Amino acid sequence: MSSLGQHIRLRLKDDRVIAATPQERRIVATSVLGLGRSHNLVSYGSGDNHLHMAAGTDERDGMELARRVEISLQKRLHLTVTFVPAYPEPIVDQRHLLNAFRYDLRQCQRHGLDWDPYHEGSNLPDLLGLRVLGGYTAGNVRRLLPRVKREELLELLGVAELRPADGPPDQVIPAAIRAAGVPEIAGHTRQMNRVRRVVIEIVGGRIPSRTLAALLKVGKSTFFTIAKLAPDSQLVLAIRLQLGLHQALGERRNTWDEPGFVAEG
Numbered sequence: 670m671s672s673l674g675q676h677i678r679l680r681l682k683d684d685r686v687i688a689a690t691p692q693e694r695r696i697v698a699t700s701v702l703g704l705g706r707s708h709n710l711v712s713y714g715s716g717d718n719h720l721h722m723a724a725g726t727d728e729r730d731g732m733e734l735a736r737r738v739e740i741s742l743q744k745r746l747h748l749t750v751t752f753v754p755a756y757p758e759p760i761v762d763q764r765h766l767l768n769a770f771r772y773d774l775r776q777c778q779r780h781g782l783d784w785d786p787y788h789e790g791s792n793l794p795d796l797l798g799l800r801v802l803g804g805y806t807a808g809n810v811r812r813l814l815p816r817v818k819r820e821e822l823l824e825l826l827g828v829a830e831l832r833p834a835d836g837p838p839d840q841v842i843p844a845a846i847r848a849a850g851v852p853e854i855a856g857h858t859r860q861m862n863r864v865r866r867v868v869i870e871i872v873g874g875r876i877p878s879r880t881l882a883a884l885l886k887v888g889k890s891t892f893f894t895i896a897k898l899a900p901d902s903q904l905v906l907a908i909r910l911q912l913g914l915h916q917a918l919g920e921r922r923n924t925w926d927e928p929g930f931v932a933e934g
Contacts, residue, residue: 672759673813674711675731676769679739680719681750688715692852693746694790699850700741702792702803708734711766711809714773714791717782723760723769725813731757767814774825786918787847787911788826794847796822797831799910801903802850828917833909838875841868842884844911848904854886862895863904870900871908 681687688694694715701713701722709725722738724731735755742748760766774791777783788794795803796810797819810817823831842854849864865885869892872881882892 672727672761673763673766674709674723674725674760674769675728675757676760676765676772677722677724677731677735677755677757678719679722679735679755680753681748682753683750684718685750686717687720687742687748688746688790689717691785691789694785695846695850695852696745697742698789698792698800698802700745701738702795702806702850704734704737704741705803706805709809710734710792710803710806711813712770712773712792712806714776716776716779721769721773721776723766723773725766725809728757728759767816770810770814770817774822786827787914789847789850793822793825797826797910799831799907799914800848800850801901801907804903826914828914831910831917832913833906834912834916835871835909836875836912838872840912840915841871841908844908844915845871845904848907848911854884857887857891862898863901865892865895866898867900867904867908869896870905 688697697715697720701720702710705713705722705724708730711723711725713720713722715721722734724734726734732755735757739752739755743751760769772779774793776791777785777788787799792803792806794800796807798804823829845864845868846853849860851861851864854861854864865887868885869881876884878892879889882889885892887895
């Protein structure tokens with residue numbers, strides 16, 4: 670009997686922590702979500718020393734996803750040890766797929782970790798429109814797990830509702846980093862200038878241009894060139910939702926913190 674997919678676990682040979690900082694967890698997110706698109710990724714979640722992925726694919730394709738993710742993380746995180754050979758567990762039925770999905774999104778909770786209040790180490794932000802990297806996983810969940818509701822995902826996030834906000838201004842850049850899934854504001858790639866443009870859009874005139882340019886790590890002329898670009902509306906919404914989440918979490922935000930799924934039915 671053919672399976673509905675594969676549930677895959679990755680860990681390093683010495684069981685060391687894979688991604689100890691928010692920046693490193695964003696690198697994991699960009700690797701997994703970037704590679705998972707072509708492998709029907711449904712969910713992923715990272716604890717401290719391991720990573721789980723659920724994908725609606727066969728064993729051969731699931732192993733290829735694992736191989737690509739391992740290579741990417743080895744290079745981008747500068748890991749000095751290799752991964753244990755990945756073990757794909759066939760997902761045998763619909764109940765198993767739902768359990769694997771929930772298991773992945775609850776990794777931090779399961780292992781008593783409070784270092785990731787914004788859930789950047791899973792695709793929960795992508796399912797709720799808080800991050801643009803893995804928005805495609807929302808479509809995979811709607812198609813393969815139609816009984817998953819937004820209310821359940823909000824409960825996993827730790828809030829009763831999620832509403833967009835426009836500030837405070839000093840939180841717009843941190844929110845943009847989380848929404849775009851970039852480790853930090855640095856460099857002059859097209860993607861980074863896209864992020865800068867949206868920050869300019871949301872901050873408006875609430876921070877002086879010279880100050881904002883410095884925060885965005887660009888010169889004055891580059892700042893005004895970027896400001897003429899059309900802002901990405903999807904990223905604008907994701908950042909505003911991140912700002913709303915920041916407000917909703919309030920005092921429950923972890924001290925390690927740094928300065929969507931829209932289910933139908």
